[in-house]
Amino acid sequence: MPTWDEVSVGESLPGFAARVRRVDLVMYAGASGDFNPIHWNERVAKSVGLPDVIGHGMLTMAIAGRIVTEWTGDPGAIESYEVRFSRPVVVPDDDRGAEIRVGATVVDKLEDGRVVVDITAVCGDDEVLTSARAVALLRV
Amino acid sequence: MPLNASFVGKAYPPMPAYLVGREHIRDYATAIGDLDPAFHNVDAARELGYPDLIAPPTFAFSLTMKAMAMAMFDPDLGLDYGRVVHGEQHFAYERPICAGDELTVSCVIAEIRSSGRNEYLTTRSEVSTVEGELVVTTREVIVSRGTATDGE
Numbered sequence: 438m439p440t441w442d443e444v445s446v447g448e449s450l451p452g453f454a455a456r457v458r459r460v461d462l463v464m465y466a467g468a469s470g471d472f473n474p475i476h477w478n479e480r481v482a483k484s485v486g487l488p489d490v491i492g493h494g495m496l497t498m499a500i501a502g503r504i505v506t507e508w509t510g511d512p513g514a515i516e517s518y519e520v521r522f523s524r525p526v527v528v529p530d531d532d533r534g535a536e537i538r539v540g541a542t543v544v545d546k547l548e549d550g551r552v553v554v555d556i557t558a559v560c561g562d563d564e565v566l567t568s569a570r571a572v573a574l575l576r577v
Numbered sequence: 578m579p580l581n582a583s584f585v586g587k588a589y590p591p592m593p594a595y596l597v598g599r600e601h602i603r604d605y606a607t608a609i610g611d612l613d614p615a616f617h618n619v620d621a622a623r624e625l626g627y628p629d630l631i632a633p634p635t636f637a638f639s640l641t642m643k644a645m646a647m648a649m650f651d652p653d654l655g656l657d658y659g660r661v662v663h664g665e666q667h668f669a670y671e672r673p674i675c676a677g678d679e680l681t682v683s684c685v686i687a688e689i690r691s692s693g694r695n696e697y698l699t700t701r702s703e704v705s706t707v708e709g710e711l712v713v714t715t716r717e718v719i720v721s722r723g724t725a726t727d728g729e
Contacts, residue, residue, distance in 0.1 A: 468601075469639045475659070485722070494663035495635055498666060506613060513672070515673075518670075
């Protein structure tokens with residue numbers, strides 16, 4: 438885990454890709470208590486004009502946030518985290534599901550060991566999160 | 578049908594206390610595919626200086642959602658749950674949520690606005706311990722798809 442001194446503005450964090458399948462949406466619904474049927478029922482999703490079942494925005498936010506918590510080594514060192522859900526993650530009824538590719542860049546270093554990290558999350562050709570930003574406290 | 582704009586500023590009473598259990602945290606972390614030891618192993622969390630397991634940063638939404646539900650299912654607000662998608666989410670943490678925390682959430686409707694055919698409902702929530710310690714503040718934007726009245 439890096440110290441504040443070791444980090445440079447413009448530095449990229451190690452990226453990763455995560456798969457979201459229907460079973461992951463069911464698990465997330467159960468663990469979070471968000472049972473909105475657009476996240477598990479194709480009939481309901483299509484009836485309200487969605488192309489198919491879509492993933493919970495909060496699941497995408499949770500997956501994307503890992504890029505910062507894994508980097509700091511202390512997942513409690515996040516002081517703020519915010520996103521806009523710009524496009525839905527459409528999750529087909531197959532075993533592959535949807536792939537979310539996550540990246541992040543250090544965009545600022547603040548006083549007291551804080552760093553500002555901008556996060557990207559892409560599914561297919563769509564940026565599914567915009568204005569995604571976390572502030573983390575690193576060891577000085 | 579558009580949302581009832583007179584609800585801006587309406588505050589909902591704090592929800593009943595929620596006791597955060599280790600298994601809530603483990604189940605949530607497993608569901609988001611996060612194997613960080615601080616979410617699963619008590620000794621690992623204590624090594625980082627926490628009293629018990631800590632929750633992933635987005636866990637707070639599982640609580641604020643329950644408080645927001647009071648607003649979202651308030652029939653006079655006029656929100657159709659089937660048309661709802663999540664627009665924005667903001668968290669500001671005083672500290673991570675820990676297993677053993679007994680938490681309550683208060684929620685206020687901060688803004689209702691329309692843009693194009695959609696309406697945007699902003700709520701603000703405070704997650705605090707029953708002892709009164711503020712843990713997380715949040716701001717949520719919920720999109721009501723296609724319910725705005727057409728522009729005049």
